[in-house]
Amino acid sequence: MDWQKLQYGLGGLLRRGYQKRCCPSCGSQASQRVDRKVFHDLRRCVDCELLYRWPYETPAEMASFYQRGYQQAGLTTDVPDAATLNSLMAAGFRGSAKDFSRVIELLEVLSVPRGARILDFGANWGYGVWQFRQAGFSAIGYELSRPRAGYSKNLGVEVFTDWSEIEDRGTFDVVFSSHVLEHTPDPAEALRRKLGVVSPGGWLIAFFPSGSEVFQKSDPAAFHRRWGQVHPVVLxxxxxxxxxxxxxxxxxxxCPEDxxxxxxxxxxxxxxxxxxxNEMLIVWNHA
Ligand SMILES: [Zn+2]
Structure with a gap:
């Protein structure tokens, strides 16, 4: 058993003794248990409906885990070497795990014009920003991890790590995020932050693992794997x-029907x- 998992499990056991079952988003103490894994529960906040893992770490502990956890999970190897990056770019990322074709198709369905200003919220190392730009949009990114944001220079795109730098650039026609919200201790705060930079008439688009009861009933095993150390919340x-x-x-x-x-x-x-x-898509218009 690796040290991080042991620490996580024991942390859960210890915190059960003193941590209140407070929603990490709205603070409500009214909740119901939805699922359980050893020393951790998945609870549903009765007030805001967030599904959250309890016990949980502080936001600072979570941020620190993500920095180390990403390394241990080998996800830094997702930052490609020069040759791999060249071949990914030559192929326009088509068919790769970082292919944004479906997102660009969605923008076409919503009649978002070329030249529109896009913010990729949680832009990682910039592959999405690069593909938006290749498709004719004006895109920049926001990313918490400095090494990943820094790597985006290799793609010739801008990914900022400081939110004030994003706000300085005004508002965006599209604020997009893919698999980011489920990592944030307070996804309501992250969503409000995004709403603050959507232009009137603009769009907020997000993908994340589904926490719908309908999905839970259709695939309980996949729902059970959905939450834990890496995903402190489910939406x-x-x-x-x-x-x-x-x-x-x-x-x-x-999916084709939707x-x-x-x-x-x-x-x-x-x-x-x-x-x-398995995955939920939300599209919101700033009417
Ligand atoms: Zn709540």
Whole structure:
């Protein structure tokens, strides 16, 4: 057993003795247990609907874990060497694990014009920003990890690590994130931060692992693997509806039926697509 997992497990055992079952997002102490793994519960906040792991670490401990955890998980090897980067760029990332074709297709479905300003929130080492730019959009990125953000220079794109640098650049026609929210101790705060930089008429688009009850019922084993040390929170459609204002919100999945459905969405009323998928897609318009 590796040291980090042992530390995580023992941390759970110890914290159970003194940590209050408080929602890390809204602070409510009203919650219900949804799932359990040894010394950790997955709880559903009765007030904001967030699914959160309890006990949990402090935001500072979580940030420190991500820096080390990323290294141990070998994800730094996701930062390619020069030859690999050259071949990825030559292929336009097509067919790779970092292929953004589906996101660009989604922007076309939403009639986002070329030249639109895009922020990739959680841009990692810049492959998404690069692909948005190649497709004709004006894109920059925001990323907490300094080494990863720094690597983006190799792609000739800008990825900032300081949120004030993003705010200095005004607002964006699209704020996009892929598999970021489930790593944040307070995803409501992350969503509000994003909302603050969406232009009027602009879009907020996010992908994340689904925490929908519909998905949980359709694949309980996959749902059980969904949360833990790396994913301290899980988001579902009820939580999203509480955080995002107004009714111009579509929730579903990236699948042919939903992409077709989104083409006919009036972009004013709430739209619900496929809910039993592994990954959830949300599209919100700043009406
Ligand atoms: Zn809550």
């Amino acid at each position: 579902n459609e009820k939580f999203i509806r509480k955080v995002l204002p107004g009714s111009s919100l579509a929730i579903g999945a990236y 992409i077709e459905g989104l083409k006919y969405w009036d972009q004013e009323t709430a739209w619900i697509g496929t809910m039993d998928a």
